[in-house]
Amino acid sequence: MKQAIALTVNGDVYEVLISPNQTLLEVLRDKLGLTGTKKGCDLGACGACSVLLDGEAYLSCLMLAVDAVGKEIVTIEGLSEGGDLHPIQKSFVELGGLQCGFCTPGIVMTAKAILDEEPQPTEESVKKKMAGNLCRCTGYKKVIESVMSASGRMGGKQ
Amino acid sequence: MEKQFSVVGKRLPMVDAAAKVNGSAQFTDDLTFPGMLHGKLLRSPHPHAKILNIDVSKALRLPGVKGVVTGAEIPDRQYGIVPKARDEYALAKGKVRYIGDEVAAVCAIDPEIAEEAVDLIEVDYEVLPAVFNVQDSIKEGAPVIHEGVANNTSFAIRKEFGDVEKAFAESALVSEDSFYSQPVNHAPMEPHAAVAQYDPVRGQVVLWSSTQIPFFLRRNLSATLMIPESKVRVIKPKVGGGFGQKIDMFAKDFCAAWFAMKLGRPVKFVYERDEVFIVTRQRHPMHLTVKTGMAKDGRILAQQFLSYADGGAYNSTAPTMMALSCFFLMVPYHVPNLLYEGYHVYTNKPVGGAMRGHGIPQARFAVERQLDLMADRLNLDPADVRTKNSIKAGEPHPGGFVINTCGFAESVQLAAEAIGWKEKRGKLPFGRGVGMGGASFPSGVTNMSHISSGAVVQVGQDGGVNVLTGAADIGQGAETVIAQIVAEVLGVSLDDVRVTAADTGTTPLDPGTFGSGVTVRAGNAARIAAESVRKKLFECVADELEANPDDLVARDGVIFVTGSPEINITFPKALKAYQYKDLPMPLVGRASWMADTNEPTTLFTQPGNFSPNYSFMTQAAEVEVDTQTGKVKVLKMVTAHDCGRPINPMLVEGQLEGSIAGGMGQALYEDVITEKGQVMNPSFLDYGFPTTMEVPEMESIDIETDDPVGPFGAKEAGEGTQLSPAPAIVNAIYDAIGVNFNELPVTPEKILKALEEKKKQGV
Numbered sequence: 001m002k003q004a005i006a007l008t009v010n011g012d013v014y015e016v017l018i019s020p021n022q023t024l025l026e027v028l029r030d031k032l033g034l035t036g037t038k039k040g041c042d043l044g045a046c047g048a049c050s051v052l053l054d055g056e057a058y059l060s061c062l063m064l065a066v067d068a069v070g071k072e073i074v075t076i077e078g079l080s081e082g083g084d085l086h087p088i089q090k091s092f093v094e095l096g097g098l099q100c101g102f103c104t105p106g107i108v109m110t111a112k113a114i115l116d117e118e119p120q121p122t123e124e125s126v127k128k129k130m131a132g133n134l135c136r137c138t139g140y141k142k143v144i145e146s147v148m149s150a151s152g153r154m155g156g157k158q
Numbered sequence: 159m160e161k162q163f164s165v166v167g168k169r170l171p172m173v174d175a176a177a178k179v180n181g182s183a184q185f186t187d188d189l190t191f192p193g194m195l196h197g198k199l200l201r202s203p204h205p206h207a208k209i210l211n212i213d214v215s216k217a218l219r220l221p222g223v224k225g226v227v228t229g230a231e232i233p234d235r236q237y238g239i240v241p242k243a244r245d246e247y248a249l250a251k252g253k254v255r256y257i258g259d260e261v262a263a264v265c266a267i268d269p270e271i272a273e274e275a276v277d278l279i280e281v282d283y284e285v286l287p288a289v290f291n292v293q294d295s296i297k298e299g300a301p302v303i304h305e306g307v308a309n310n311t312s313f314a315i316r317k318e319f320g321d322v323e324k325a326f327a328e329s330a331l332v333s334e335d336s337f338y339s340q341p342v343n344h345a346p347m348e349p350h351a352a353v354a355q356y357d358p359v360r361g362q363v364v365l366w367s368s369t370q371i372p373f374f375l376r377r378n379l380s381a382t383l384m385i386p387e388s389k390v391r392v393i394k395p396k397v398g399g400g401f402g403q404k405i406d407m408f409a410k411d412f413c414a415a416w417f418a419m420k421l422g423r424p425v426k427f428v429y430e431r432d433e434v435f436i437v438t439r440q441r442h443p444m445h446l447t448v449k450t451g452m453a454k455d456g457r458i459l460a461q462q463f464l465s466y467a468d469g470g471a472y473n474s475t476a477p478t479m480m481a482l483s484c485f486f487l488m489v490p491y492h493v494p495n496l497l498y499e500g501y502h503v504y505t506n507k508p509v510g511g512a513m514r515g516h517g518i519p520q521a522r523f524a525v526e527r528q529l530d531l532m533a534d535r536l537n538l539d540p541a542d543v544r545t546k547n548s549i550k551a552g553e554p555h556p557g558g559f560v561i562n563t564c565g566f567a568e569s570v571q572l573a574a575e576a577i578g579w580k581e582k583r584g585k586l587p588f589g590r591g592v593g594m595g596g597a598s599f600p601s602g603v604t605n606m607s608h609i610s611s612g613a614v615v616q617v618g619q620d621g622g623v624n625v626l627t628g629a630a631d632i633g634q635g636a637e638t639v640i641a642q643i644v645a646e647v648l649g650v651s652l653d654d655v656r657v658t659a660a661d662t663g664t665t666p667l668d669p670g671t672f673g674s675g676v677t678v679r680a681g682n683a684a685r686i687a688a689e690s691v692r693k694k695l696f697e698c699v700a701d702e703l704e705a706n707p708d709d710l711v712a713r714d715g716v717i718f719v720t721g722s723p724e725i726n727i728t729f730p731k732a733l734k735a736y737q738y739k740d741l742p743m744p745l746v747g748r749a750s751w752m753a754d755t756n757e758p759t760t761l762f763t764q765p766g767n768f769s770p771n772y773s774f775m776t777q778a779a780e781v782e783v784d785t786q787t788g789k790v791k792v793l794k795m796v797t798a799h800d801c802g803r804p805i806n807p808m809l810v811e812g813q814l815e816g817s818i819a820g821g822m823g824q825a826l827y828e829d830v831i832t833e834k835g836q837v838m839n840p841s842f843l844d845y846g847f848p849t850t851m852e853v854p855e856m857e858s859i860d861i862e863t864d865d866p867v868g869p870f871g872a873k874e875a876g877e878g879t880q881l882s883p884a885p886a887i888v889n890a891i892y893d894a895i896g897v898n899f900n901e902l903p904v905t906p907e908k909i910l911k912a913l914e915e916k917k918k919q920g921v
């Protein structure tokens with residue numbers, strides 16, 4: 001049986017009709033058209049589907065949409081305010097922290113969670129916390145550099 | 159010093175970087191159309207079987223199912239990337255040849271229903287005996303995988319240059335060693351996808367696909383659907399990595415188009431991650447025996463190769479792969495006498511295809527490993543042996559290659575210095591070591607025809623530039639590089655240039671992303687098209703500037719007289735002048751480019767220049783082996799790299815950093831494990847390619863050469879650097895623990911076993 005739920009995504013409330021077994025990833029992509037969040041494996045093993053729930057990074061392919069009710073969900077589309085890019089996004093652009101860009105939304109959202117929790121992380125700490133986000137293109141060097149530079153750019157603040 | 163270029167050579171962000179960081183970049187699976195249907199494929203559970211009967215009635219009765227198709231209904235047209243080697247049907251006809259082979263396709267109103275319907279299809283198989291390795295497959299009396307292919311050997315190549323036997327007789331040391339490279343999956347982060355739409359009035363199919371070669375896909379679709387190429391339009395949205403795996407057409411492409419045509423509605427197919435692992439492509443597992451004759455001073459006098467590639471169930475790029483594997487043994491070292499014998503053998507396993515390096519990594523691993531073994535036997539420094547054997551620009555080449563620029567010897571020296579070779583090699587404590595590997599790669603293929611690119615450059619009234627190119631950006635930054643080239647030629651900024659790319663309906667012919675040819679081939683086409691625009695502008699403003707058009711320069715938004723920058727006109731004013739002279743707008747330039755080539759253009763029958771130019775690189779690794787766990791940590795990897803003049807050094811670095819991670823995966827972790835044809839590890843968790851935690855410190859050293867053929871002196875980057883990390887790491891493991899590993903990957907189990915053996919032997 002389908003059920004109606006309300007999800008708060010990027011500050012807006014959406015009412016959607018879903019099946020109870022639908023993942024948050026499916027609902028974001030297929031019901032809300034928020035296709036910035038990617039499906040790399042659907043098994044919780046790549047991080048491409050990372051979104052923020054009440055500020056923490058979650059794998060949306062592992063989470064049922066019903067379990068996200070009542071939480072503040074932020075997706076890649078909601079990271080920047082207005083027409084400008086978020087400082088984290090700017091760092092990735094300028095330092096070449098992306099190539100094909102498929103892993104990028106998940107990586108940027110994870111970076112946001114990392115920097116919110118630890119505004120001035122060490123490289124080691126970023127590496128550890130980013131280990132669940134796979135990227136087959138970059139070899140991660142410029143990904144880590146982008147996160148470190150974003151930390152500097154944000155003045156070590158959230 | 160006057161700066162030479164304004165846009166070329168700059169570390170500029172990709173032109174589509176913003177879209178990629180804010181989630182607006184659209185990949186194939188991000189596209190939806192009104193009324194869109196979803197497809198799924200039924201796959202063979204048997205490695206080898208005859209299809210006796212397929213009953214689709216139950217599937218068809220499931221509410222929401224719109225169509226089912228089996229191999230029996232589709233045209234009897236085989237496809238494949240190499241015309242001579244076509245052996246594949248989009249859906250199996252009569253027989254399946256590996257676990258995962260496509261048997262039928264379903265189309266339904268949503269993916270879940272399609273999936274359910276797939277399970278309702280009933281197939282009667284007659285299971286046939288199967289073969290799972292090369293040795294069994296080539297035996298007399300082995301099961302025949304493709305009718306008419308003797309010994310299951312679908313392609314054989316034998317090439318001889320010089321006189322190998324004579325040279326062996328004159329050698330101070332002749333060594334014969336055997337090597338094995340394992341199957342590796344490309345594992346691009348974006349799973350393969352396709353969406354098709356059909357116009358029943360004009361009879362035209364449009365296919366959006368995660369493809370590296372839209373024009374080859376158009377050709378294969380046209381052939382298999384039996385409709386003219388002009389009725390097929392292939393559009394490449396953003397592609398989330400390919401590494402060679404998205405070169406071929408797949409069942410999802412054909413079936414999306416088929417259903418769209420039959421049902422008159424848009425149809426989407428997206429592969430699951432396990433399908434990417436099992437039913438797309440993988441790097442060919444290869445067994446190689448190498449016999450090398452060396453002079454006392456380490457000069458290579460002759461090499462003889464015997465190679466067997468395990469191709470799995472179909473050919474894909476087999477002939478090209480084998481040819482590359484052979485010909486690229488003649489760079490970066492001077493091999494005066496060479497004999498190569500290679501065989502591509504079918505087995506009932508997943509299919510081999512092009513993967514970053516394409517047949518060369520396997521051969522390079524063998525050669526680079528053996529060089530170290532032989533240097534040891536002759537008591538020579540492996541770095542010296544590499545420098546000594548380096549080919550040189552301008553020298554006659556045994557295979558007919560034309561090498562205009564070559565930074566290889568320098569790359570050996572610089573990589574050695576940067577890793578601390580002299581201080582470290584043989585001198586580090588047990589468990590730690592350094593090693594190196596060298597390589598060279600073509601910037602696209604010259605000698606096999608069909609390989610040319612077109613470009614159209616159009617300047618609008620406000621000075622905005624649009625470039626039409628068929629080059630397929632799959633994440634490497636092809637569009638950015640092409641935009642930089644055009645911006646430099648016209649003297650405008652990168653922001654003024656927009657690239658429209660990879661749509662067979664609107665952009666000019668291009669062989670796509672394959673063989674590392676995009677920068678040189680499509681870049682040259684774009685350069686010449688832009689130059690023709692610039693020429694028209696120069697001719698128009700020459701009078702006004704009282705100068706000869708040949709003396710004008712376009713740079714930083716201004717056209718000026720060489721040597722007298724004060725005599726100038728801005729780009730927008732020049733455009734105005736052009737319009738006021740009643741010259742036709744828009745200003746358009748077009749070009750097609752192909753490298754000089756020998757006729758007839760085929761490698762298989764005669765030697766000749768393989769590529770417009772060749773990149774060269776040496777990679778040096780420092781590793782630490784944990785003797786308790788057998789784990790290898792790569793501490794550092796240095797790459798010294800001659801890619802001509804890099805158009806965008808940041809993108810070049812990105813390429814080589816990515817290839818280091820890929821090479822590490824091949825050296826230490828990755829392996830597509832099959833048991834009786836069944837892939838046992840088709841997930842990211844079980845397969846395990848490098849994460850942030852494994853990658854080493856990376857240093858890149860750029861050896862700039864100004865290549866005469868490449869646009870602004872550029873050569874390929876990013877594919878060659880995939881060749882040498884694996885041998886560099888395995889050579890470093892030898893330096894660390896004194897064990898020679900000739901089979902990949904070097905897992906902790908293998909290391910512990912070897913250390914145990916060593917202990918037993920008391921060494």
Ligand code: FES
Binds near residue numbers: 060
């Ligand atoms: S799609 Fe969620 S972790 Fe891979």
Ligand code: FES
Binds near residue numbers: 103
């Ligand atoms: S940029 Fe392609 S997977 Fe990360």
